[in-house]
Amino acid sequence: MPVITVERKVMEKNDEVAAELRRHFESRNIHVLNLLSSPGSGKTTLLERTLERIQNTVKVAVIEGDVQTDNDAQRIAEYSIPVVQIVTRGGCHLDALLVRDALSKLDHQKAQLLFIENVGNLVCPAGYDLGEHQKVVIVSTTEGEDKPAKYPKMFHVADVCILNKIDLLPHLDFNVDRFYNNAKKVNPNLTFFECSAKTGQGLDMWIEWLLARIQ
């Protein structure tokens, strides 16, 4: 009984701060995407390829979330855009309070687009609203077609699903149609993109969708 009480308070506080963040983003016309995936799906590489294509036309800021290291923030900093690293030191997800702290250190007032790259984890981050406009779940072809069925909450809360590493398809037993069917069973409203962040294949439609989000 005390556990439930504590958890409820934690979630209530998170949702309260997420609502506050959402008002902040709305008032400044900042479109915010929460990027979610397993470890090693290629989130940071996808972000790098995306930045290369839009950084001259769109003002972008990035919050990186990791259990440990600031490796990802260092990769993003190469693009000379504002970036802050949240190191959770063992924590398995970002929450709205961590994002609020990070924002206080991030030069984001003029940003049109804010990416929040969550901790690599297909379970826990699904439960935390960060005040984002859309949740984007990235799945790599090497992870298998069954992930939506096995981690349904993540696919249920996501708005967009990006299938990454399609360059590896010839070397894998991965049935793309079966993956889409599994994902649609969990969430019929998902918007899908498929790409290889490594080769650049398929990125155009994702970039087009992204630019349409910006007012």
Next chain:
Amino acid sequence: MPVITVERKVMEKNDEVAAELRRHFESRNIHVLNLLSSPGSGKTTLLERTLERIQNTVKVAVIEGDVQTDNDAQRIAEYSIPVVQIVTRGGCHLDALLVRDALSKLDHQKAQLLFIENVGNLVCPAGYDLGEHQKVVIVSTTEGEDKPAKYPKMFHVADVCILNKIDLLPHLDFNVDRFYNNAKKVNPNLTFFECSAKTGQGLDMWIEWLLARIQ
């Protein structure tokens, strides 16, 4: 303050039950391995290939852990060995109490080897002792060389690290030596194996190590 108290009680209870499980396993000479990894690293496929090689000489039982579905238990059941599926329904890790419950339904009294396949998650399961003899972390080459630095706790608590999907190395920018160096920095005592559960390449040394565990 109340959160800390509750968490401590949860961990104390887990450790108490894990110690009880360990005594149970010792008294019956059952060697127990806790298999840990990101989603889609190939844990179940590795287990299938392992079962094919040892099921005629060793008595094996399996506990499968998943957030949702009993797909994995169904795959293992094909090998006609005792298997029980734990579905955590959103829970991000197995704990000793779940394993104790599963054991009460699993015909494991004569098993020499018990595999516990944990929930696919490189963060949370690292913190929970299940009474196992060794923790085995499986990493696929597609996940990148930096995972030990980014998820240090998992590699710190692991005894064995299996690098899987080495058949994909020609198609990836994955430096195997760099991966090993990153892992050794976190845990110099790790025992390494590399294999492709898909092609069977490299499985011999893992099987040899496994058979040497059995009394």
